[in-house]
Amino acid sequence: MARDFSPYQQKVIKRFYDNQNPIAHERLAELVGELYLSSGKKREKVWGTIIETMKKLEIPESRIKHLVEQDKPELLAQLVKELEAKG
Numbered sequence: 001m002a003r004d005f006s007p008y009q010q011k012v013i014k015r016f017y018d019n020q021n022p023i024a025h026e027r028l029a030e031l032v033g034e035l036y037l038s039s040g041k042k043r044e045k046v047w048g049t050i051i052e053t054m055k056k057l058e059i060p061e062s063r064i065k066h067l068v069e070q071d072k073p074e075l076l077a078q079l080v081k082e083l084e085a086k087g
Contacts, residue, residue, distance in 0.1 A: 024057050025057070025080070031046060032076050035073045051068065
């Protein structure tokens, strides 16, 4: 189903997709805080969201696996700092 978007709508859609990485970086930073505060099933759910977000950011699978196995929010916070430094 093809849609014809107005020029304004096309610009909005383009800006949305252009900003996916910064949005994912911000979301990952928020999830670090949630991970610090969560435990049990909630923590497992937060990790699932973190994994999805890291995949969107194209973090290597081996690094994702390492972070999940360690289960330390400090390591995830370090990753967020690295991503912010890269820009």
